[in-house]
Amino acid sequence: MNTMTKLALGLMGRLRPAPPKGEAATAIALPPPAKSGGLPLMEALAKRQSAREFAREALPLQMLSDLLWAAYGVNRAGSGRTAPSALNCQEVDVFVALPQGAYRYDAAANALQLAAAADLRGITGYQDFVDEAPLDLVFVADHARMAMVPVAQRESYASAAAGAIAQNVYLYCAGSGLATVIRAWIDRAAIADALGLTHDQQVLLAQTVGFPKGA
Numbered sequence: 001m002n003t004m005t006k007l008a009l010g011l012m013g014r015l016r017p018a019p020p021k022g023e024a025a026t027a028i029a030l031p032p033p034a035k036s037g038g039l040p041l042m043e044a045l046a047k048r049q050s051a052r053e054f055a056r057e058a059l060p061l062q063m064l065s066d067l068l069w070a071a072y073g074v075n076r077a078g079s080g081r082t083a084p085s086a087l088n089c090q091e092v093d094v095f096v097a098l099p100q101g102a103y104r105y106d107a108a109a110n111a112l113q114l115a116a117a118a119d120l121r122g123i124t125g126y127q128d129f130v131d132e133a134p135l136d137l138v139f140v141a142d143h144a145r146m147a148m149v150p151v152a153q154r155e156s157y158a159s160a161a162a163g164a165i166a167q168n169v170y171l172y173c174a175g176s177g178l179a180t181v182i183r184a185w186i187d188r189a190a191i192a193d194a195l196g197l198t199h200d201q202q203v204l205l206a207q208t209v210g211f212p213k214g215a
């Protein structure tokens with residue numbers, strides 16, 4: 001779907017997900033993440049950039065596991081994560097829009113839990129490339145987990161946490177030959193509706209990931 005069509009449908013509140021491409025399992029067990037490899041940090045920083053052209057090819061499951069662990073996985077005993085959060089509220093959930101369905105990344109279980117049996121990729125942003133890329137991440141804040149944070153600060157704190165997760169994704173991609181772009185130009189209401197979010201949950205940002213086109 002092109003950008004103009006999405007904008008028009010969005011204005012009418014009618015931007016809807018596409019039917020799933022294939023069977024959507026209720027849960028997908030991820031292989032243990034590889035916590036080594038990739039480029040050294042300084043080299044990954046030297047390569048970090050946004051890209052807006054993606055191949056359609058799916059990421060291998062191991063790569064998806066590694067990507068999500070880098071983004072916001074559990075990285076130490078207890079429940080510490082690869083990205084910070086204010087007062088350790090861990091209020092951000094990472095949703096993964098795949099052709100067969102949209103899943104919530106369950107970091108503790110290292111698994112994907114089905115949120116919607118539909119192809120949400122096309123509605124995760126107004127730009128054309130989001131439809132073709134193999135996956136789009138959506139960062140969602142759950143305000144119910146931020147009881148200790150003053151109400152006026154919740155959105156900015158959650159956005160800062162999502163930004164840290166997004167940079168983790170950028171660095172993983174830079175170190176692994178993947179392309180990515182963080183995106184704020186999204187229809188938050190359409191995404192919230194398709195994911196069946198509660199009133200406490202707020203769509204913050206999306207991020208497309210895939211192999212570079214023509215690579």
Ligand SMILES: Cc1cc2nc3c(=O)[nH]c(=O)nc-3n(C[C@H](O)[C@H](O)[C@H](O)COP(=O)(O)O)c2cc1C
Nearest residue numbers: 048049050051052125127181182183184185186205
């Ligand atoms: C909060 C935020 C929102 C952004 N939203 C979009 C977006 O909706 N679409 C897009 O193509 N790029 C988006 N970007 C990416 C910026 O355009 C990009 O980071 C900037 O042009 C610098 O390019 P670089 O990332 O390659 O250094 C966003 C970046 C940030 C930090």
